[in-house]
Amino acid sequence: MSERLPILRIGGNLLVSIQADLDDQTVMNLQEDLAEHVVRHGARGVIIDITAAEIVDSFVGRMLSTIASISRLLDAETVVVGMRPAVAITLVELGLSLGGVRTALNLEQGLAILAERSSAGPAAR
Amino acid sequence: MTSRREELAQGWIEVVSSTLARRVSRTELDQELHELYGAILEALRRGGVDAAGEHYAEVRALLNEISRNRARQGFSPAETAIGVFALKRGLEPLLDEGSAEDVAAYLALARLTDDLGMFTVDAYAATREQIISAQAEELLELSTPVVKLWDGIIGVPLVGTLDSARTQVVMEKLLQALVDTGSAHAIIDITGVPAVDTEVAQHLLKTVVAARLMGAECIVSGIRPQIAQTIVALGIEFGDIVTKATLADALRHALRRSPGALGGAGSAA
Numbered sequence: 001m002s003e004r005l006p007i008l009r010i011g012g013n014l015l016v017s018i019q020a021d022l023d024d025q026t027v028m029n030l031q032e033d034l035a036e037h038v039v040r041h042g043a044r045g046v047i048i049d050i051t052a053a054e055i056v057d058s059f060v061g062r063m064l065s066t067i068a069s070i071s072r073l074l075d076a077e078t079v080v081v082g083m084r085p086a087v088a089i090t091l092v093e094l095g096l097s098l099g100g101v102r103t104a105l106n107l108e109q110g111l112a113i114l115a116e117r118s119s120a121g122p123a124a125r
Numbered sequence: 126m127t128s129r130r131e132e133l134a135q136g137w138i139e140v141v142s143s144t145l146a147r148r149v150s151r152t153e154l155d156q157e158l159h160e161l162y163g164a165i166l167e168a169l170r171r172g173g174v175d176a177a178g179e180h181y182a183e184v185r186a187l188l189n190e191i192s193r194n195r196a197r198q199g200f201s202p203a204e205t206a207i208g209v210f211a212l213k214r215g216l217e218p219l220l221d222e223g224s225a226e227d228v229a230a231y232l233a234l235a236r237l238t239d240d241l242g243m244f245t246v247d248a249y250a251a252t253r254e255q256i257i258s259a260q261a262e263e264l265l266e267l268s269t270p271v272v273k274l275w276d277g278i279i280g281v282p283l284v285g286t287l288d289s290a291r292t293q294v295v296m297e298k299l300l301q302a303l304v305d306t307g308s309a310h311a312i313i314d315i316t317g318v319p320a321v322d323t324e325v326a327q328h329l330l331k332t333v334v335a336a337r338l339m340g341a342e343c344i345v346s347g348i349r350p351q352i353a354q355t356i357v358a359l360g361i362e363f364g365d366i367v368t369k370a371t372l373a374d375a376l377r378h379a380l381r382r383s384p385g386a387l388g389g390a391g392s393a394a
Contacts, residue, residue, distance in 0.1 A: 081340065085300030088335040103340035105307055110340070 004029050007037050013045035013114050014038065014076075015107075019052045027063040034067055038074045045114035046071050049107055051082030061096040068101040077102060077117055081110035158208070161187050165212075165241075185244060192248035196256065205249045209242040269295050271302040278310045278379045279303065280372070282347075284317030292328035296335060303341045310379040311336055314372050316347030326361040333366050342382070344368070346375035 003026060008015040014037055016030065034046060048064065050056065056064075068078035081104045091098070104110035164187055168180045188209070195205040213235050269291065274280045279302050281295060299311060313329065315321070321329075333343040346369040348356070356363075369375040 079340075083339045085297060085304060085335075085339070088300055088338040089296060091338055092331050092335045097334055098338060103338055105303060105309060105340045109307070109309060 004033060007033055009037075009041055009043070010111075012041075012043055012118065013047060013111070014041065014043045015047045015049065017049040017052075021053055021055050022060050024059055027060055031063060031067050031070065035070050035074065038071055038076045043076050044118050046076050046078045047107065047110045047114070048078065048080050049082050049110075050080060050087070051084070051106075053087065054084065056083075056087045056091060058094050058096060061091055061094070061098060064101055065098055068098075072100070077114060079104050079110040079113055081105070081107050157191055161191070162212075181241075184241065188241060188245050189248045192245050193252045196249050196252035202246050202249050206242045206245050209238055209245050213238050265291060265294055269298055271298050273306060273308070274312065274376060275380065277306075277308045277383050278312065278376065279306060279308045280312045280314060280376075282314045282317065282372075286320070287318055287325045287328055289324075289328070292332065296332045299332060300335060300339060303336060303339055309341050310344065310383055311341055312344045312346055312372065312375045312379060314347040314375070315345060315352075316349070316372070318347075318352075321352050321356055321361075323359055323361060326356065326359075326363075330363070330366070342367070342379075344375040344378060346370070346372045 005016055005018065005026065008017070014034065016034065037043065038046065046067070048067070064078075064080055071078045079102045080098065083103060102113060104113055161184070164184045168184050171180045191208065192205050195208075216231060216234065268285055270282065272280050272282070279299075281299050283295065285291075287295075299313075302308070303311060313332065315329070318325065329345060333345070336343045344367045345363070348368055348370060367375075367378060369378060
């Protein structure tokens with residue numbers, strides 16, 4: 001039984017807060033929903049908060065990269081925030097580096113990255 | 126044996142104390158051995174000379190305690206075991222005047238003493254083992270401090286050889302510190318690392334990548350000239366990881382990269 005994650009809007013950015021461990025279907029749904037939301041709201045940034053996630057497997061890791069690539073096509077930067085140390089170590093051991101995804105320690109710093117980018121203008125990308 | 130208790134115990138203590146001369150106080154030894162003697166007598170009376178039997182539970186507990194103390198105080202295994210074996214020597218004088226029965230009893234007792242002696246050595250070794258592993262753990266903790274250098278900048282001075290186990294500890298501590306302090310920059314200083322080979326470099330790279338996944342930038346500093354030569358000679362690629370010769374350079378770089386960090390103290394940097 002997979003669910004759809006709520007996508008919140010903060011200013012020109014979208015926020016997805018992941019509160020439980022992810023299954024594959026949920027992430028697939030998230031990818032679809034996010035693409036739609038980015039277009040609908042003309043979002044410039046997407047923040048995915050994985051503070052609560054204790055397990056990020058290789059599939060989810062790859063999907064995060066894919067989501068970032070899709071968002072970039074739609075001119076939105078993706079920032080993954082709040083990754084736990086254990087998760088980071090696991091991803092490194094798996095040999096995943098989340099290419100193309102920006103990361104930040106917490107939501108605040110993630111928003112700061114997006115704010116910096118939007119103030120610098122799209123040309124700075 | 127019961128009847129000549131004092132005499133025997135005295136002889137025993139004499140032998141033991143001459144071996145352990147001056148390293149354990151006489152009174153302490155006296156008390157320890159009397160207690161042990163009493164326990165052995167009690168066990169003998171209740172039956173059997175089987176050192177592994179249930180009658181000897183108390184004797185074993187006492188021996189365990191004594192061996193443990195000896196191991197902690199840095200005695201050698203021989204010095205520990207002599208405490209038990211000396212009991213035999215204390216009994217020898219009795220043989221001269223004894224009958225065949227006494228000799229048989231002595232032999233049985235000798236076997237028992239041997240068993241108890243072996244047990245002592247075992248207990249001694251086990252305690253030493255514990256001490257060593259506790260020290261190794263402590264060393265691991267001591268050798269990997271994570272210090273806060275500035276608002277939003279933490280430093281990890283690495284001292285000593287890096288192996289997989291240590292890297293794991295360093296990585297976990299560093300990443301946890303990043304979360305706890307919300308620091309976006311970490312400086313790994315390898316001034317104290319004696320040599321960098323491909324394995325060590327691999328470990329460093331893993332740490333840096335993990336930190337990056339969490340949204341923090343790592344700077345590697347303290348690379349000595351010889352080490353820089355080795356790294357290049359080995360063909361190790363540090364990629365886009367920022368490396369600096371000294372910790373000061375690394376700190377300056379980190380401060381420049383985090384404009385908010387200076388705050389009111391801008392002139393101080």
